[in-house]
Structures are given as C-alpha cells and as structure tokens.
Amino acid sequence: MTDFDVIVIGAGPAGCKTAELIAGNGYKVLVVEEHDEIGKPVQCTGIDSHRILELSGVSEKIVLNKVKKARFYSESKNYLELNSKKWVYVIDRHKLDFEIAKKAIKNGAEILTSTRFKDLNIEKDHVKVFTKNGSYTCKILVGADGPNSTVAKKANIDLPKNYLVGYQETIKGYFKENIVELWFGKNITPDFFAWVVPENEKWARVGLASKINAINYFRNFVDMRFHHILNKKDVLGGIIRYGLIKDSTYERILLVGDAASQVKPYSGGGIIYGLIGARFAANTCVEAIKSENYSHKFLNKFYDKQWKKKLSPAIKRGLILHKTLHLSNRILDIGINMLKPFSNMLENLDMDLLFD
Ligand SMILES: Cc1cc2nc3c(=O)[nH]c(=O)nc-3n(C[C@H](O)[C@H](O)[C@H](O)COP(=O)(O)OP(=O)(O)OC[C@H]3O[C@@H](n4cnc5c(N)ncnc54)[C@H](O)[C@@H]3O)c2cc1C
Incomplete structure (x- = not known):
C-alpha cells in the first residue's frame, strides 16, 4: 500500500490539471507546492489563445482583456499589423492557477502548500518522495515543477539546454486596449522580443526576454x-526553457508542463501546451495504475511518444520561428514591408502553431 496513487510536484496549471484529471478517475492524488499560495508569485504575462478556456475548464472570469490585433515593430518603429480572427485573451494568471486547483480539490486531490520537494527514491513497488515537511509514498511521481525541475534533476532526466530570462513590469500609461505590441531588434533584445500587452486603457504588461542582461x-x-x-506595479521575472526534451519519462516518473519544456519556442508561452500535456500525463497515470505497469518503457510509449505526436510538430515549427528572432534590423524592416500587402492572409494564423 502506498500513501497516494500519484504525487504531483508543483501546483501550476500543468500540475493542477493533471491532478484534477487523475483524481476525477477516483485515484488518490497529492499535489506538493513550495509556495504558500497557489498561483503566486505570478511569473507570466498571461496572454493566451482562444484555447485557454476550453483546455483549463475555467470560465471567462479569468479574462481581463480580449485582443484581436498585434503590431510587429522593428527598431525603426516600422510595423506590420495583423488581425486575428479569434480572440486572444489577457488573463489573471493567479486566478487561472487557483481555479484549476479548486477543480482538483473538488475531485478529491489534496494540495500541500509551503512544502518543498527535496528528493526521491525509486523502490521496488513505489516511489518515496522526500519533502521539507516529511516523506510520502506513491505509485507514480509527476514532476510539474517548472523549467528548473528538481524532479528531473533527481531522476537524472536531461532538460533542453536553451533558456531565456524574462522580465516584466505592469506600467501605467495610455494604451489601445485591443492592440498587443511586439518589438523586435538586436538593440531591443538580441535573443527574443519585447512585448506591450494591455490589461486595459491604463495599464499594460511590458516585458522582454533575453539570455543575459534582461x-x-x-x-x-x-x-x-x-x-x-506614470507608475508601475507587479514586477516579475522568470526562466523560459524551450526545445524538444529527449525523454520526459523514467521508471515511475513523468514530467509535464514547463518541466518537460512543453513550451512554444518562439514566444515562451507554455500554458496551452502544458494543459495539453496534462491530459496525456493524467491518461498515462490512470493506465499505468490500472495495468500495474510503471516501467520506463511503458511510460515512454504511452506518455512521451503520445504527447510528442501532438506537440512536437508545433515545437519544431516554433524552433524554426525562433531563429527569425535573430535577423538583422535591415532584414526585419524588409520582411515587414514585404508582408504588409499580405496581412489579410495571415489573419487565420494559429498562434499555438497547432493547426488542428
Ligand atoms: C516573463 C514570463 C512571461 C510569460 N508569459 C506567458 C504568457 O503570456 N503565456 C503563456 O502561455 N506562458 C507564459 N509564460 C510561461 C508560463 O508562465 C509557463 O509556461 C507556465 O507557468 C507553465 O506552467 P507549469 O504548471 O508547467 O509550471 P509553473 O507554472 O512554473 O508551476 C510550477 C510550480 O512548481 C512549484 N515548484 C517548483 N519547484 C518545486 C519544489 N521543489 N517543490 C514544490 N513545488 C515546486 C512552483 O512553485 C510552481 O508553483 C511566461 C513565462 C515568463 C517567465
């Protein structure tokens, strides 16, 4: 007998969604979260595609603003304006995590906050999980503990080496609330882009990512x-790890969300892919428990291979797009000018690059 069927480390969207779905199948689930409050501190701009509501299962109460226009600027302030046919949401990220956690609890999952995961031991018929507040046993351990996953480190799972540091402040000013700005150029940031994402006409989330000196x-x-x-609030920063992980599984262990780099390489967004990953993770845990098969081979076949079938084409497309972030300012301006006449044709672009 183990204390829990599944222990999930990390109460972010990927961890809570995985816990919600497994607990919904009647299994005993514990979520271990190091912070005192779920969803805090926020380390996210909170801009996501129309898929966010369906995948999270949370109502529109998390939505602060809806936008349909994006302006892609070069350093010379030349820009291409694209309209999206579908709404793009600016969300309250704290509320998103909190609402998914509530669903997990409603389904019977337990959540332990203020509890840091420290180590693990894979034994013959269970995993022993060591936390700052004691140890627990489970049949499967899910690492949903973000881009610097301790679960991955302790299980010797290699993570992709590519990373960026994101930094953001919410700034008071005068903004067009239906337009997101994306700024490109080597002097703005050599490795990525800067963003201005309006919450409303008065406040916008302004940030950028870079490998160094963000x-x-x-x-x-x-x-x-x-x-x-005029003023600022909500200063935040965080790591974005991106690339295709070699193997997100080990015996009795799997990684989900940012821990598995289920992240769009061209934008750093990970909520949508992480919520998709959570479904694969939960199904695999349920199947493993039913068939009492926790081997690395089983988890690799049913989890790693399956989520990659869905997400790896999009991640690969994102890696190609990421390369365009390094273009020279002159080429960027030429590209913007060349695309301007075709902007109407780009309004069906899928910002998640899933095309499903
Ligand atoms: C500046 C910035 C802006 C971003 N903007 C966007 C955006 O606009 N849209 C988007 O989709 N994505 C965005 N992202 C990415 C997004 O924040 C992540 O993809 C998302 O949070 C991943 O969810 P997750 O559940 O996998 O991990 P996380 O949300 O990172 O959750 C991991 C949880 O694990 C906990 N944890 C970690 N280690 C331990 C431990 N040892 N013990 C116990 N608990 C632990 C953490 O406290 C955390 O609560 C942004 C990231 C950054 C840095």
Whole structure:
C-alpha cells in the first residue's frame, strides 16, 4: 500500500490539471507546492489563445482583456499589423492557477502548500518522495515543477539546454486596449522580443526576454517606447526553457508542463501546451495504475511518444520561428514591408502553431 496513487510536484496549471484529471478517475492524488499560495508569485504575462478556456475548464472570469490585433515593430518603429480572427485573451494568471486547483480539490486531490520537494527514491513497488515537511509514498511521481525541475534533476532526466530570462513590469500609461505590441531588434533584445500587452486603457504588461542582461535591455526599451512613465506595479521575472526534451519519462516518473519544456519556442508561452500535456500525463497515470505497469518503457510509449505526436510538430515549427528572432534590423524592416500587402492572409494564423 502506498500513501497516494500519484504525487504531483508543483501546483501550476500543468500540475493542477493533471491532478484534477487523475483524481476525477477516483485515484488518490497529492499535489506538493513550495509556495504558500497557489498561483503566486505570478511569473507570466498571461496572454493566451482562444484555447485557454476550453483546455483549463475555467470560465471567462479569468479574462481581463480580449485582443484581436498585434503590431510587429522593428527598431525603426516600422510595423506590420495583423488581425486575428479569434480572440486572444489577457488573463489573471493567479486566478487561472487557483481555479484549476479548486477543480482538483473538488475531485478529491489534496494540495500541500509551503512544502518543498527535496528528493526521491525509486523502490521496488513505489516511489518515496522526500519533502521539507516529511516523506510520502506513491505509485507514480509527476514532476510539474517548472523549467528548473528538481524532479528531473533527481531522476537524472536531461532538460533542453536553451533558456531565456524574462522580465516584466505592469506600467501605467495610455494604451489601445485591443492592440498587443511586439518589438523586435538586436538593440531591443538580441535573443527574443519585447512585448506591450494591455490589461486595459491604463495599464499594460511590458516585458522582454533575453539570455543575459534582461533588466538592462528592459530599461532601454522602456526609455525608447515610453516617454513618461506614470507608475508601475507587479514586477516579475522568470526562466523560459524551450526545445524538444529527449525523454520526459523514467521508471515511475513523468514530467509535464514547463518541466518537460512543453513550451512554444518562439514566444515562451507554455500554458496551452502544458494543459495539453496534462491530459496525456493524467491518461498515462490512470493506465499505468490500472495495468500495474510503471516501467520506463511503458511510460515512454504511452506518455512521451503520445504527447510528442501532438506537440512536437508545433515545437519544431516554433524552433524554426525562433531563429527569425535573430535577423538583422535591415532584414526585419524588409520582411515587414514585404508582408504588409499580405496581412489579410495571415489573419487565420494559429498562434499555438497547432493547426488542428
Ligand atoms: C516573463 C514570463 C512571461 C510569460 N508569459 C506567458 C504568457 O503570456 N503565456 C503563456 O502561455 N506562458 C507564459 N509564460 C510561461 C508560463 O508562465 C509557463 O509556461 C507556465 O507557468 C507553465 O506552467 P507549469 O504548471 O508547467 O509550471 P509553473 O507554472 O512554473 O508551476 C510550477 C510550480 O512548481 C512549484 N515548484 C517548483 N519547484 C518545486 C519544489 N521543489 N517543490 C514544490 N513545488 C515546486 C512552483 O512553485 C510552481 O508553483 C511566461 C513565462 C515568463 C517567465
């Protein structure tokens, strides 16, 4: 007998959704979260495609703003404006995590906050999970503990080496609430792009990502983009790891969400892919428990191979797009000018690159 059928490390969207679905099948699930409060601190801009509501199962109460236009700027302030046929949502990220956690609890999962996962031991018929507040046993351990997954480290699972540091402040100003701005150029940030995502007409989430010196690039960008800053709130930062993980499984262990780099390489967004990953993770855990097969081979076949069938084409497309982030300013301007006449044809673009 184990204390739990499944222990999930990390109460982010991927971990809570996995727990919700497994508990919904009648299994005993524990979620271990190091922070005191679910969904805090927020490390996210909270911009996601129309898929967010269906995949999370949460109502529109998490939506702060809806946008349909994106402007792609070069350093010379030349821009391409694209309209999306579908709404893109700016969400309250704390509420998203909290609402999915509530669903997990409703289905019978337990959530332990203020409890840091420290280590694991794979034994003959269970996994022993060591936390700061004691140890627990389970049949399967799910690492949903973000881009620097300790579960992956302890299980010797290699993570993709590519990473960026994201930095963001919510800035007071005058914004068009239906337009997202994306700024590209080597002087803005050499490795990625900067964003201005309006919450409403007065506040926007302004940030960028870079391999190094993200805060310096951010200060320069803000000086260039805003002449006068009235106020700011919600300063945040975080790691974005991207690329296709070699194998997200081990004996009795699987990784989901950012821990498995289920992330769009061209935008750093991971909520949609992580929620898709959670479905595969939950189904696999249920199948493993039913068939009492927790081998690496089984988990690789039913989880790693299956989620990759769905997400790896999109991740590969994202890796190609990521390369265009390194184009010179001159080429960026040429590209923007060339695409302008075709902007209407791009309105069906799927921002998740899933095309399903
Ligand atoms: C600046 C920035 C902006 C972003 N903007 C967007 C965006 O607009 N849209 C989007 O889709 N994505 C965005 N992302 C990415 C998004 O935040 C992640 O993809 C998403 O949070 C992944 O969810 P997750 O559940 O896999 O992991 P997380 O949300 O990282 O959750 C992991 C959880 O595990 C916990 N944890 C970690 N280690 C331990 C441990 N040892 N013991 C116990 N608990 C532990 C953490 O406290 C955390 O609660 C952004 C990221 C950054 C850095």
